[in-house]
Amino acid sequence: MPADSTRGPGIPGESGDTGPRRRAKGRRRKPPTGRRRALTAMAWTTAGIVVLGGAGAGFLYFKLNGNLRTIDINQALGGDRPTKADNGSENILVLGSDTRAGGNKKLGGGTDDGSARSDTAMIVHVYEGHKKAGVVSIPRDTLVDRPECTDAKGGTHAAVHDAMFNESYSTGGAACAVKTVESMTGLRMDHYLEVDFSGFRKLVDELGGVRVTTTRNIDDPRSHLDLKAGTHTLDGQQALGLVRTRHGVGDGSDLGRIQLQQAFVKALADQVKHIGVLTNPKKLYDLADTATRTVTADSDLGSVNSLIAFADGLKGISSSRMTMVTMPVRYDPANPNRVLVEKAKAQQIWNALRNDKPIPRTATEGTATGKAKGVVSAP
Template identity: 75%
Template sequence: MSAESTPEPVIPEPGGSGPRKGGKGRRRKAPSGSRRALRVTAWTLAGVVVLGGAGIGYVYFKLNGNIKSVDIDQALGNDRPRKIDNGSENILVLGSDSRSGSNKKLGGGVDDGSARSDTAMIVHVYEGHKKASVVSIPRDTLVDRPVCTDTKGTTHPAASGAMFNESYGTGGAACAVKTVESITGIRMDHYLEVDFEGFQRLIDDLGGVPVTTTKNIDDPQSHLSLKAGTHTLTGEQALGLVRTRHGVGDGSDLGRIQLQQAFVKALINQVEHVGVFTSPKKLYDLADTATKTVTTDSDLGSVNSLIDFADGLKGIGSNHMTMVTMPVQYDPADPNRVVMARSKAQLVWDALKNDRPIPKAATEGTATGEAKGVVTP
């Protein structure tokens, strides 16, 4: 169905009695308000900034056409870690900093058409889907990038001592997944990506996110200036917060990650409490923005698949999440770069492979960034 011939979506009032058709041909009752709220929380966890999953089924034909997907499995073939069938799932979530189009202004760079993964998180959902661990990968980590083939069939050579975020810039989603699987030994079951512009619009559609800062944050490079205190961040301020590295902590990417993790929890808390389901227009705006913003692996590349995926995560809230940074140390040759602390990182990967909690010993004595506690939900 073309965009010109797509009928204007009709959104029933919350609590409507009409059944709708769900995934795999089964019929479902209209979800209750609490069920819809849980579903949006699941989206937030999985995609960090991917909201609005609850309303997608109401406007299927319109929103299904919004979603972009990439076939990671076809690009990477069989040379991947073994899939572990124990009820757990691993999702690679990337925030891309494209410098093209409308992202040029937000990214603060030249419009050269390039893109890198500005934010990278492995979300491990434990068996039973009641809790999750999130492992942030610093973009400035020096890694050995493996040979990889992108989704267009182009093969990119391996590189030693390359920055982690260059994997995405080199070969897109497929090479980013290949690099993560190479350094962790863990297969990524799914992939979610969102860009600068979409992140900002999602926060604005939500009505902002409240956070408390314990220190002043002033970073002209990310266009952020916040006095110590409680704020409801606009989309532009939220984008500045998750990107700032010079306004707080030791100025490293590790400090930025600590701010990102605090913001994710604040975002989840806000979604749980805001009344998006009392306004059909707000619900539709969130779902429309989310589906235009997100890029997924092909297995999640439809509205029905995303709804089923979100249903499996609906019991996970911020109080059931553990958030850590991949264990690293500053590179002795360049303090602006970090290297993986291999023995401690292995504790993290072993825990996730075996569906166990990440031990505290894994992050003790590693580089931190010194921004923990500056922002609280």
């Protein structure tokens, strides 16, 4: 379809090509499938479920411990990193990969060669005292300067200007993704969590569903979602549809989808605290087993005991104490499939987190939003 020169900057969210940046001609790729849209929600799901499983994990320690996959980020990155904060706060990079290997392949779409990209990314800042958190979502199609990276096999990848953010993971794996985030923010990532997609629906179902309220009808055949305005208890399939939809809400962009994901995470964080599984050993084990199979962690969190201790520190953070924002960006006038960082505004966020301060409202004022805020909330 020919480009319309009378329109403003294009809507981000289409994956587009991964080659050098060039002036867009209005053509867009086929919208990506939704198998990876649920991944943002998995961070608090995993943390909450492991906390719930803590009471019964002792006798199953070795079984659950064997489920976990770990990556030694500290060894991979060495000493050339931002200084660790000394104010009691922690930063966690949470990634969701879209690998089509293993159990993910049967979900459909994407490549099936085992390759992956980090199509969902959040920086979770846990403030001193672990009573509140700030969460910053990074749009996958943001153009960033990727630093030189070394992959898991020892291969070196040169630094690249104006690379898509999610290419860092596909280029050099978890270590490259962490290095890219640390380079662009100046913040040290104390921990790394990677969430597997295939367990998402099962986790939600095992939790008994998640209650959300929608303020308007959402009808998106592409994500198989049809919800009337009102309060719903979403099963795994519906939850998957909700966090992957973009055509049914807002401006149809990936930024709008991020807003839905953030709302779902808040609903999930509150619900996990109230689920009564401690008197049901089988359900408790099933939840813990699925959760530990779903997550890949840095080596410092690479045991059930460490993950329980970490998650236990998050369980007091309710949705009212969770500030969730999207990294300040603007639509790229040169390419409708990309967004650009609003560097001055983003720096306000990084400075606040570095000093363990609240994220200022001015940091996100006037930036691209996706126009889906308020569509979904916890009941």
